Amino acid sequence: MNVLVPRAAVESNGQIASKTLVQAGITGLGHRVPDRILTNAELETLVETSDEWIRDRTGIEERRIVAPGENLASLCEAAARSALENAGLSALDLDLIIVATCTPENLFPSTAAQVQNALGARCGAFDLEAACSGFVYALICASQFIATGTMKNILVIGGEVMSRYVDWTDRNTCILFGDGAGAAVVSAVEDGFGIIGFDLGADGSGGELLHCAVRPTETNNAQIFQNGREVYKFAVEQMGATAVRALESCGLSGEDVDLLVPHQANIRIIKSAAKRLKMPMEKVFVNLQKYGNTSAATIPIALSEARQSNRIQSGDTVVLVGFGAGLTWASAVLKWS
Ligand SMILES: CC(C)(COP(=O)(O)OP(=O)(O)OC[C@H]1O[C@@H](n2cnc3c(N)ncnc32)[C@H](O)[C@@H]1OP(=O)(O)O)[C@@H](O)C(=O)NCCC(=O)NCCS
Secondary structure, three states, rough: OOOOOOOOOOOOOEEEEEEEOOOOEEEEEEEOOOOEEEEEEHOOOOOOOHHHHHHHHOOEEEEEOOOOOHHHHHHHHHHHHHHHHHHHHHHHHOOOOEEEEEOOOOOOOHHHHHHHHHHHOEEEEEEEOOOHHHHHHHHHHHHHHOOOOHHHHHHHHEEHHHOOOOOOOOOOOOEEEEEEEEEEEEOOOOOOOEEEEEEEEOHHHHHHHHHOOOOOOOOOOOEEEOOOOHHHHHHHHHHHHHHHHHHHHOOHHHHHEEEEEEEEEEEHHHHHHHHHHOOOOOOOOOOHHOEEOOHHHHHHHHHHHHHHHHOOOOEEEEEEEEEOOOOOOEEEEEEEO
16 A cells, blocks of 8 residues: 555564654755757657657757756756755755766766755755656655654656667657656655655666667767667556556545646647546646656646646645656645645
8 A cells, every 4th residue: 555644663683662754745846947049840850750750759849958068967956946945945955966867967976965065955865766756756755764764855856868779860759859858856745744645666677668789889879779660669558557556556536636747758648638537628737838758857847847737736636647757657645735
């Protein structure tokens, strides 16, 4: 059972501990995307494609790409500063920083450590890699430290610079991806609010379908490969299924959801997930037309924009659902406080 409700914790010796679990929720949001816009029309000059094909098959109209001087850490730092301000906290209030990314600048040090230094935080920091499901994985990971009362405030960032790893001669992939970062502060919230259910999963047998191999001895060594049709089939099947499992884990169904914030990969995949959940598209947040697929960053960027545009009200039931390379999938149900 994946439900996080306050209850007595059972210690390893079977005795009931005196501590109860604390509800964890999102108390601040922020995001940053690069200023540089790459339109479908510009892509027509790079590969044999058309604005019409890209819009029809994906819903994407443009995406953001880092300019010289920008990098993953700088996007994550800007998103983090905005989330901290939104939460009314300073970097010194943080107990942990987790960056979900599959496009780090370096294998080490971690992006999270770079962000910790840039913010002037004094806490632990690590990266988490679950591709496009990474933000939800990191959110659930953070919520466990809050639930046990061992930490008070955790910064969870989803950030990607996909443009560094895209093969700009491959029309099957280069039209899909973009750069950006979104951040959430995770802290204790009132009982009955915050993260009330989740579902995490992986099927490594599908790893070859979407991968980016690192070959340090070769120049231009890491590029994204994708079997689009197979990933599409997986996404359509798993996106609805993981959301249903997360909702069932807290006794809810699609009809109880006020806002679905899905991974922004393809409008056709999102529509099929909404159908499976019996949700009208008015209850689904979509911004992929502006940013494309920013992998682990899509969900926190969308959440941050949803808050800014008052699409989320106190008491709303919000479902986050992601899927991606691994293959992985992840959903979370939040009662907004
Ligand atoms: C990539 C994707 C948009 C392709 O759409 P599709 O409808 O499946 O298209 P297909 O792959 O069947 O290709 C259809 C045709 O369009 C062509 N095509 C592929 N990319 C093209 C492009 N950018 N412009 C024009 N034509 C293109 C193909 O070569 C193919 O031509 P053919 O029939 O002559 O072989 C779609 O498969 C998809 O979204 N998959 C999931 C991707 C995803 O979400 N990845 C991230 C997961 S986190």
